[in-house]
Amino acid sequence: MTLTLTFHQMLNRLEEMAHLHRSMTQVLAGWNPKMPDLKVKLGCARHAYEHMQQAAKLEQQIAALTRTNAAIPDLLAVTRAAMQSLDARPCPTEVLTGLYKIVLPTLTQLYRDTLAALHPTCDFGTLGLLQPYEGVLAEQRMWGEAMVRHHGGTTTPYLQALQSALESRYVGPRCQRQEWLWAPLDRVSEAVRPDFLKRAIPGAMRLTPVDRWEDLKGIGLAMHNQLHGEYTTMELTSRNLYEHPEMPTKFHLDMARQAADEARHAIMFEELAEAYGVRIDDYPTYTLTYDGYYAYPEMCEPNSQKELLWRLLIRGTVDEGLALDDLLFQINMRQLLQQDDIVARLHYVLVDETFHVQAALHWVRYLCAGDQARVMDEREVARQYVDTLLRKRRHLYEQMYPDEVAQELSTQQRLRAAIAKRPPLPFERYLNIEHRKLSGYADEELDQVVQWGYGQPPPANPVEEAV
Ligand SMILES: [Fe+2]
Ligand SMILES: [Fe+2]
Known part of the structure; x- marks a missing residue:
């Protein structure tokens, strides 16, 4: 069999494919919090x-x-x-149409043409990379076309021009690998939600079920409460990827994986909530962990690496560390209650979260040039900043919504009275030392959590303690 492509031509094809894949990631990640349709957000992350x-x-x-x-x-x-x-277009449907009806078919055609031209012996390794991916592209296209149909996407003069530009790819000036990506085109300070979801008023208390362990609707609300953080972390992580093209490829891979994991978690918790009779629009939706963690005015320059550091410190190494503690506690409790459908899913979430914390710890150390004392200090200042922000939001809410506050306080009283009547829980929420250590927390970082009053290590011998 003769070779139909020169070595250089074959390399150019691979380079072109790699660029289309990488820039698809860039547009999909940057647009994640701007897409109003939740299904589209989840698909974009995957x-x-x-x-x-x-x-x-x-x-x-x-x-x-x-x-x-x-x-x-x-x-x-x-x-x-x-x-x-x-990426610069203002309309989400047009962007979606461009990605799935123009760029993806271009990429698919490039795969087909290249696969047909590769040599089975010389290009053995490349064939192994390209062949399995054809199925992935086909699945992505089917999903994208369905979404575009659902949103009534049509051809616009811009999209026709995009098609022509991509078709003319074999002629014109060239650019180097370091020029592949562009600086972020915008700031997205608030995560977009579809109109049918009622947004919680900033500063309002979350609705807490009176019984989150055995009452069916209470379990449903508990699952619903976990949804919001999955969506907002997916969105924030996607923006971390998009806004920092200067970071290493491994960082982009970690952020992309985390966003895709959070999308899976959102699906899992939504399915569980529905199984217990709670739909996503039954209760308000919260976006604090995107909107409140996106920027740190007066402390971090917009789009700076310090801003990225703070996002990773707060969401990745404070909040997600606490999620490790809470997930283990939930698993223990729900195992005891034989709620196997929940337990199985929580195990998946726990291992994914362990990876997320591990990645966050790795990248905060990278951003602090390995200076562990600086990691500790920055985390301390960032946490205080967020704490003050939350306090201010609550104070403002209390001033503006006195009736709602009175309602919240009476709900809290009922909750406390109901808890007092029940026998104590057989488990307590302690620091999940095993998974925290697996993630890479240093001992001093665990001490920091204890100093903040966010948790305690488990007793050395729980049996003796109980006695
Ligand atoms: Fe998650
Ligand atoms: Fe996570």
Whole structure:
């Protein structure tokens, strides 16, 4: 069999594919909090991770193949400009249509043409990378086309121009790998939600079930309460990826994986809530952990690495660490109550969260140049900042909504009275030392959590303690 592509042509094809995958990730991640449709958000997060993984694999393959003295291929500037222009469009449906009806078919065609031209012996490794991915692309296209149909996406003059730009990719000036991505085009200070969801008023207390362990609706509300953090973390993590193209590829992979995991968790908790009779629109939706954690006015420059550090410290190493403690506690309790459908899902969530904390700890250390004392100090200041922010929000709410506050306080009283009547729970929520250590917390970081009063290590011997 003869070779139909020169070595350089084959490298250029791989480079072009890697770029399309990487820039698909970029647009999908940047748009995540701006997409109003929740299903679209979840799909965007999953696909962003799939594209990110494939981009990284292709980059590795190109690096492996260019160890010989072959020239490092470069990319047509027109493709890069086309992807940036799509990211800059103001309408979510148009962006979705562009991604799934124009860019993805272009990428699919590139896969087909390249696979048909590869040599089974010379290109064995590349074939192994491309062939399995055709099915992934087909599945993504089917999903995307269904979403575009659902939202009534149509062809616009811009989309026609995008199509022409991508079709003309074999001619024109070229750009280097370091110019692949563009600086973030916007700031997104609030996570968008669909109109049918009622948003909680900032500063309002969360609705807490009187019995979250055995009452069916109470379990449903407890599952519903866990949904919000999954969505907002998916959105914040997606923006971390989008807003920091200067960070290493491994960071982008970690952020893309985390966003995709959070999307899976959101689906799991929504399914569980529904199984216990609670729909997503039955209660208000909370976006504090996106809106409140996105920016730190007067403390961090917008889009700076310090802002990224604070986001990772607060969401990744404070909140998600507490999630490790809470998940273990929930697993123990629900196991005892034989709620196997919940326990099984919580196990998946716990292992994923362990990875998220591990990644956050890794990247905060990276951003502090390995200076552990600075990690500790920055975390302390960031936590105090968020604490003050929450207090101010609550104070404002109390001034503006006295009737609602009175209602909240009477609900709290009923809750406390109901809890006092019940026998004490057989488990308590302690620091989940095993998973916290697996994630990489240093002892001094565990002490920091204890000093804040956020948790206690479990007693050395729980049996003796009980006696
Ligand atoms: Fe999660
Ligand atoms: Fe997480």
